[in-house]
Amino acid sequence: MARTFFHLHLISDATGETLIAVSRAVIAQYDAVESIEHLYPFVRSASQLEKAIDEIDEAPGVVLFTLVDKDLAQRLVAACHELNVPCHSVLQPISDVFRAYLGSPGAARPGAQHMLNAYYFNRVEALNYTMLHDDGQTADDYEAADILLLGVSRTSKTPTSIYLANRGYKTANVPIIPNVPLPKAIFRLQKPLIVGLVTSADRLVAVRQQRLDSSQTRFDSTYVDPVAVNEEVVQSRRLFAHYGWPVIDVTRRSIEEAAAAIINLYKAHRAKLGLLEHPR
Known part of the structure; x- marks a missing residue:
């Protein structure tokens, strides 16, 4: 056309x-x-x-x-x-x-x-926090986060975190890696909303293959193996279900759409804790 x-x-x-x-x-x-x-x-x-x-x-x-x-x-x-x-x-x-x-x-x-108002500085603070807590870094102060995202590799954790930070939400994200336990601190969190990100195995294989083709980094052979990838997705869903963490399927969602859904979950989470929503 x-x-x-x-x-x-x-x-x-x-x-x-x-x-x-x-x-x-x-x-x-x-x-x-x-x-x-x-x-x-x-x-x-x-x-x-x-x-x-x-x-x-x-x-x-x-x-x-x-x-x-x-x-x-x-x-x-x-x-x-x-x-x-x-x-x-x-x-x-x-x-x-x-x-x-x-x-x-x-x-x-x-x-x-x-104008440089409270909302502006809140966004700056959120961005600083989010960048310092990307991909499982600095696990000792996750309690200071508003939102913590979990998901296997290539489920849009980082871009979603940055988008949320731009909206003023301190967001940490942690990768779920096969045979690697999650930081124990996650299971003791009280204030942050924990959200699991998932996508279809087929899409995950395609996205990972693109990354593999464009990167000089060496990956494990199971990184793009359809059977192994499907098992990662299944296990992550089981983990989220076991702990009662809400799940966002990003297969057909844009970053903005996923973030909007997460923000709605966050507001409900704050209300359940009896806390007022932070002004953004």
Whole structure:
């Protein structure tokens, strides 16, 4: 199927992360369409905006923006009208809903979501913890974790941990290795939510084979053996069932989907312990 391309201009008074996330989520719905992104971050002056408008004129396409400065926003909308290109404020419809419900407008602060507030430092702390506790490291303070992930090799433990850390959750992950006992500290944990990650044996063999092909590291012969891999999966499921640990099957889940499911489990876990959910 032939792919079609179009120019996508993203104009933001901050980093542009919101525009990137929203536009890519929509574009993902179109299999045969791909955007050529033009990102203009930190547009906070008329001269910066005019440069973006000049580029839109040279390569017309869809224009999305997040500009809290009304004068800049109005100038962009007017320019796009003159150029006959679609232009849309991504945050304005949501802001209108909040304004109507809360009865007052918000403060017009460009990049306010990136201010160094408690949430920001909480994320930094979570990332530091998670990186120090990747792949079974530093087992002596797992009690300080919010979430601990268990799973056999290549069940997306590390990327899921990092994603959760970016959401502000201290996450440790521990590999389940055949004939290697888990750290005893795990079985004494009280506060952290322990979650088992599993995937189908077929997918696991395929993923491991890719790693084997692209790595110079030597692996045990059973690493990609279908029978041995299936036994690993079966044993991990038995382990999780024995201790009553919840299980997330990542076979057909993206990292984001798996993390969302884990966060829901975490909230239920905190409620069961009679603890309030940490603000994220």
